Amino acid sequence: MEFALPEYTRTKDNTQLGHIPGSYGLPFLGDTFRFVLKPFEVLDEHYRKNGPVFKASLTFQKFVVALGPDFIQQLMLDSKQTFSARMGYNTPLGDFFAGGLLMRDFDEHKFHRRIMQTAFKIDAMRTYVEMMHPIIDREMSRWGKQPKFHFYPNIKTLLLDIGAKVFLGMDMEGPETRSLNESFIDMNEGMLALIRKDWPGLTYRKGMDGRRALEKFFFEIVPQRRGVAGNDMATFFSNEKTEDDQYYSDKIVGEHLIFLLLAAHDTTTSALTMAAYYLAHDQQWQQRLREELKGLGKPHLEYEDLSTVTDLDHCFKEVLRMNPPVPMMMRRTVKEVELGGYQLQPHTMVQISPLYTHRMEQWWSNPHGFDPDRFAREEHKQHSFLWAPFGGGAHKCIGLHFADMLFKSALSRLLLSYRISFADSGQYPSRMQHFPFAKPMDNLPLKLEALA
């Protein structure tokens, strides 16, 4: 089924925002550099000066920023189909994410989300967790032998291995997957490039070359997987059919796979890295989680255990509250709408922020402190969009249970194998990188003490 290019994609952003309070900062650059270094502080400054809705230029683009759970709810639930995700993300990601779920709106998006349905059913999830354990065991048993262990690069490699197996049914050791990984790294760099032209010598070109290499690989893999049995996501996607019993085209399936891998990898890498960071600092919580896991009396979590490890669950939620891997979400209006008392014209860019909402002092106790028990006290239940690391509504993260499973499986194996602490004194608090994903700048050097 072909969907025509929507009319609203042909129009430039509306930047006539004179009636909205706020300021853009420096010409062209706006407040981008300050924001990248201290995102919460910059948003808070705007909020205190202008209230929850203001204009700002935080990522080289002019936005209306709307802070707080009510606005996350309005944009995510989008009951009148007012907000386009495709146009929200088009400038930074459009070329790289082309064809991905987030780059499709409304009926077209609904049609495409079906491609992923079998791959995220419970039976499939059970198999993925079984596929993960041997890889986690193999990699983590090597970690303790490294002389200068840095958590971030090691968890990244581990999750790539898992991704190759679960998403593609392949083993990471092969040269093919190594070159795939390089293409993803090039794309990630390209996405952040300042000069956004596909010209020779530019980082953007390198990123686009990465995208082209991935397209070649994925458009070839899809037809090979049709009619073949397999428990990996690529095989599930390739065999999915439309309501008219037709396969989706190789291009469509391939583009969804590229986006899926991107959406899955850095988000979970960041969450696990930040968890290791907070737990290296908070030895009490680390031991409490270990006791809970020991209580299960088995070396690995099974699918059924995921919902019973309450402390670990609260720890996952708290890490995502403190450092949501998707800190800002973007949309562009397709029709006139009211937002916090202001009328917005069509084609206006709007940003909402889990990063800010997750630390608003009017909702959270000790908002900048690591306190997983706040989820036992149900602080997050004061508003259904107060804790929203996975978004909501039509575009709600399709991989949220997968992320939960991966986080809990990897962290439980780590805590049952090692006691973790900082490699150097004075490592806490570390200087943080906030974008594109949160992690300590020093890549988190850790001391791992093997447990009997």
Ligand code: HEM
């Ligand atoms: C902790 C890890 C993760 C976080 C915090 C996260 C967060 C998000 C958020 C906030 C969105 C919605 C963005 C928006 O509406 O603007 C999203 C969408 C999405 N995520 Fe995740 N994600 C995570 C892991 C994953 C994983 C593991 C997968 C795949 C296995 C995945 C696949 C997707 C896909 C395909 C979408 C687009 C959904 C759609 O447009 O319908 N994510 N994610």
